[in-house]
Amino acid sequence: MILLYGSQQDYDVLSGRATDRPAMSAEQIAAMHQHMETFHQALAESGELVDARGLSEPVHARRVQVRQGAPVITDGPYPETQEVLAGYTIVECASFDRATEIAAGLVDPDAPGGYVDVRPVLDGVEDLAG
Amino acid sequence: MPETPVEDLLRELAPQALGALVRRFGHFDTAEDAVQEALIAAADGWPRDGVPDNPRGWLITVASRRLTDLLRREQARMRREDTVARWTLPEQWHAPAADRAAADADDTLILLFLCCHPALSPASQIALTLRAVGGLSTAEVARAFLVPEATMTRRISRGKQRIRDSGLRFAPPSGPERADRLAAVLHVLYLIFTEGYARTAGPGLLRADLTAEAIRLARLVHRLVPEDPEVTGLLALMLLTDARAPARIGPHGELVPMAEQDRGRWRADQIAEGVELITGALPRGVVGAYQLQAAIAALHDEAPTAAATDWAQITALYEVLLGMSDNPVVALNHAVAVAMSRGAPAGLALLAGLADDPRLADDPRLPAARAHLWELNGERVAAREAYRMAAARSTNLAQQRYLNARAERLAGDPPPTD
Numbered sequence: 001m002i003l004l005y006g007s008q009q010d011y012d013v014l015s016g017r018a019t020d021r022p023a024m025s026a027e028q029i030a031a032m033h034q035h036m037e038t039f040h041q042a043l044a045e046s047g048e049l050v051d052a053r054g055l056s057e058p059v060h061a062r063r064v065q066v067r068q069g070a071p072v073i074t075d076g077p078y079p080e081t082q083e084v085l086a087g088y089t090i091v092e093c094a095s096f097d098r099a100t101e102i103a104a105g106l107v108d109p110d111a112p113g114g115y116v117d118v119r120p121v122l123d124g125v126e127d128l129a130g
Numbered sequence: 131m132p133e134t135p136v137e138d139l140l141r142e143l144a145p146q147a148l149g150a151l152v153r154r155f156g157h158f159d160t161a162e163d164a165v166q167e168a169l170i171a172a173a174d175g176w177p178r179d180g181v182p183d184n185p186r187g188w189l190i191t192v193a194s195r196r197l198t199d200l201l202r203r204e205q206a207r208m209r210r211e212d213t214v215a216r217w218t219l220p221e222q223w224h225a226p227a228a229d230r231a232a233a234d235a236d237d238t239l240i241l242l243f244l245c246c247h248p249a250l251s252p253a254s255q256i257a258l259t260l261r262a263v264g265g266l267s268t269a270e271v272a273r274a275f276l277v278p279e280a281t282m283t284r285r286i287s288r289g290k291q292r293i294r295d296s297g298l299r300f301a302p303p304s305g306p307e308r309a310d311r312l313a314a315v316l317h318v319l320y321l322i323f324t325e326g327y328a329r330t331a332g333p334g335l336l337r338a339d340l341t342a343e344a345i346r347l348a349r350l351v352h353r354l355v356p357e358d359p360e361v362t363g364l365l366a367l368m369l370l371t372d373a374r375a376p377a378r379i380g381p382h383g384e385l386v387p388m389a390e391q392d393r394g395r396w397r398a399d400q401i402a403e404g405v406e407l408i409t410g411a412l413p414r415g416v417v418g419a420y421q422l423q424a425a426i427a428a429l430h431d432e433a434p435t436a437a438a439t440d441w442a443q444i445t446a447l448y449e450v451l452l453g454m455s456d457n458p459v460v461a462l463n464h465a466v467a468v469a470m471s472r473g474a475p476a477g478l479a480l481l482a483g484l485a486d487d488p489r490l491a492d493d494p495r496l497p498a499a500r501a502h503l504w505e506l507n508g509e510r511v512a513a514r515e516a517y518r519m520a521a522a523r524s525t526n527l528a529q530q531r532y533l534n535a536r537a538e539r540l541a542g543d544p545p546p547t548d
Binding site: 014015016017018023025026027029030033050051056057059060 | 278380381382383384518521522525527530531534535538541
């Protein structure tokens with residue numbers, strides 16, 4: 001499972017909302033969509049794609065806690081710069097190294113310090129021993 | 131979507147063959163497998179050896195033979211499990227006359243009725259319809275609805291299980307039940323269309339395929355039930371709405387509102403067909419919601435410019451629609467039409483009455499409509515705030531970008547990019 005992260009600010013930049021960072025242009029958005037489409041299409045064709053999803057921005061999140069036996073539900077707000085899970089891609093492939101290679105394609109080369117995480121889904125952990 | 135004539139023919143014949151088999155054997159699940167195998171054999175053999183004289187009869191015969199095998203096996207297993215078989219035994223089945231087009235056309239309709247049975251959840255109804263009548267593979271249906279294939283497989287098998295367990299009859303409903311079932315079919319087709327059309331962002335050929343499939347199925351139902359004005363209304367509504375698709379998305383995937391669309395890019399042939407259908411349907415019988423929506427769509431499509439739109443007529447049609455159902459989105463559209471025909475304050479007053487409707491509480495549409503009307507009325511600050519609120523409520527990227535751009539434009543300074 002390849003985990004992609006983002007902050008509320010990243011979502012704002014995507015949605016064209018004014019922040020202290022410039023909003024993404026329509027061309028940049030179109031290029032990003034094109035990249036994700038081509039990328040996942042290739043994974044679908046090689047048979048390695050299991051599922052890929054984007055998550056809505058943190059302001060739409062609800063946090064559920066239980067206090068004294070009663071559920072307490074709160075909306076955000078989340079700190080603007082705190083990174084949360086923004087999306088994931090699940091692949092089923094030959095090796096952990098292959099998954100890592102795939103993951104590299106999901107890192108934005110133009111974002112300094114950008115990263116994704118790759119974590120084996122527990123079911124398949126014995127496959128990694130060899 | 132390039133399709134060979136054989137593929138086209140098979141898509142048309144598949145629901146007829148499945149319907150014929152299910153009618154005779156009453157076993158939806160197994161019949162589907164059998165038809166699937168017959169279709170594969172046809173797709174393999176026909177391009178090479180030529181299409182048989184009676185392709186429908188060929189498919190039904192091959193699928194029936196296969197089904198007989200499958201049922202025998204199943205029957206043996208069920209006998210072992212000491213279960214009572216509900217389906218008719220193959221031996222009790224008599225071959226029908228070769229020439230019976232009308233009945234086979236009915237089979238497709240009855241198959242639609244079965245797939246859209248009210249005992250099934252809307253998600254199952256849609257999945258089964260696309261699978262059994264549309265001929266889409268489970269993987270295709272899954273991708274169209276953006277769910278993993280395993281989820282869609284479960285959804286489809288749950289639907290079939292439910293059909294089996296509840297012993298739903300594969301028979302044409304009659305009287306008022308028939309009207310209800312037809313309404314359910316139309317609703318499912320409408321949902322399929324909306325699912326394809328509401329995708330406003332990004333590349334997504336499969337979603338465009340979904341609107342095309344909804345239109346194809348609506349044409350099919352229209353051919354089977356040509357006398358029903360609501361069937362005609364739904365087909366017209368789809369054609370008239372889909373006609374604007376080429377102008378609806380900008381060069382970079384951005385949403386273009388109807389007032390700013392290049393009307394020269396609308397599909398004139400679809401508009402002409404839709405207008406003709408709805409014009410023919412309206413004077414006949416009871417006017418229903420699909421006909422009214424189609425009539426509204428026709429008024430938009432026929433206006434040479436946004437400014438020339440007949441808003442007074444559209445307002446009147448929304449008023450009739452409001453009288454039929456308590457739908458807050460219809461009320462919202464009505465308020466916008468009122469604003470366009472009688473001035474923004476009149477529309478804003480109507481929107482104020484919707485503020486407490488809990489069904490719109492998290493919906494971006496109410497603040498978006500208010501923002502537009504405030505902007506129209508020159509109240510720039512209020513409009514800007516409302517655009518921002520609408521953008522914050524939306525989870526659709528293209529919609530967010532459109533609303534934020536409107537807000538930026540009202541800020542007085544040009545947006546940072548573009």
